[in-house]
Amino acid sequence: MTAATIEAPVVHRPGLGSTISQVLSMAWRQMVRIKHNPFELVDLSLSPIMFLLLFVYVFGGQMAGSTSDYLQYVLGGLIAQNAIFLTMYTGTGINADLRKGVYDRFRSLPIARSAPLAGKIFADMFKQVWSIVVMLGLGLLMGFELRSVAGALLAALVLVVFALAISWISVLMGVVADSEEKVQIYAFVIIMPLTFTSSAFVDINTMPGFMQAWAKVNPVTHLADTMRGLLSFGPITEPLMWTFVWAVAIFAVTAPLAMRAYKRKMV
Numbered sequence: 001m002t003a004a005t006i007e008a009p010v011v012h013r014p015g016l017g018s019t020i021s022q023v024l025s026m027a028w029r030q031m032v033r034i035k036h037n038p039f040e041l042v043d044l045s046l047s048p049i050m051f052l053l054l055f056v057y058v059f060g061g062q063m064a065g066s067t068s069d070y071l072q073y074v075l076g077g078l079i080a081q082n083a084i085f086l087t088m089y090t091g092t093g094i095n096a097d098l099r100k101g102v103y104d105r106f107r108s109l110p111i112a113r114s115a116p117l118a119g120k121i122f123a124d125m126f127k128q129v130w131s132i133v134v135m136l137g138l139g140l141l142m143g144f145e146l147r148s149v150a151g152a153l154l155a156a157l158v159l160v161v162f163a164l165a166i167s168w169i170s171v172l173m174g175v176v177a178d179s180e181e182k183v184q185i186y187a188f189v190i191i192m193p194l195t196f197t198s199s200a201f202v203d204i205n206t207m208p209g210f211m212q213a214w215a216k217v218n219p220v221t222h223l224a225d226t227m228r229g230l231l232s233f234g235p236i237t238e239p240l241m242w243t244f245v246w247a248v249a250i251f252a253v254t255a256p257l258a259m260r261a262y263k264r265k266m267v
Contacts, residue, residue: 019114023122025115027118028123044127044131048078055074056070056074068143071139072144075139076224076230077198079155080159084220085191087167088170091173091187094175095174095177132155132156132159144232147233158240161244162223165246168258170183172254173186173187175265194218198218198220198221222243223239
């Protein structure tokens with residue numbers, strides 16, 4: 001009697017082209033959800049609208065002497081802050097799908113393991129673009145003086161690139177946390193100090209000396225200054241350079257950690 005030979009199943013890894021196609025398919029899956037639940041766009045619109053109206057018309061006179069002057073200063077900072085806040089939705093969405101077993105079902109499909117995760121991240125970039133359009137459109141109605149259309153398009157591109165990088169922090173929190181509430185708490189603890197100790201809302205020269213030192217290297221300061229320079233006034237080259245440096249650094253550190261945690265979760 002001879003022992004039966006059992007051959008291990010051959011695992012076919014998708015090529016680069018197939019992986020990209022799968023990522024786009026997963027991103028489209030996320031986009032279709034908005035079609036069936038358009039309230040998501042309302043939710044994405046209300047928060048930036050309220051922040052812009054409140055900051056300009058409540059704090060504008062105190063901060064800059066007039067609401068119109070403060071609008072020119074704060075719009076870029078509010079767009080930067082809103083983009084960072086929106087990345088929290090990526091983490092909470094991933095956490096919810098993991099707990100509901102959605103990614104377990106994806107794992108049974110012949111697709112790249114990273115495709116559902118990357119698809120979620122890329123789909124959320126649409127939300128970033130939507131919020132930029134809403135805030136900039138409202139700002140123009142309120143009297144914001146746009147530097148140029150080309151500057152606005154470049155600002156949107158820079159913001160999406162930075163949001164893609166910082167989304168990996170949210171992904172990491174979404175994978176390791178055991179509830180959506182904890183993802184929100186972790187994100188709040190990180191985002192609030194970053195945004196309010198930056199140049200997003202005030203000139204950092206008005207801060208105490210010890211806080212100025214931090215504000216000058218704060219990535220949100222560089223992002224806000226880049227938005228301000230591209231949309232309205234101020235230097236562009238140096239803050240733009242540091243924004244990309246921070247984006248690359250954040251991605252290089254958090255993306256591998258998030259993917260490692262994700263793979264362990266899917267074992």
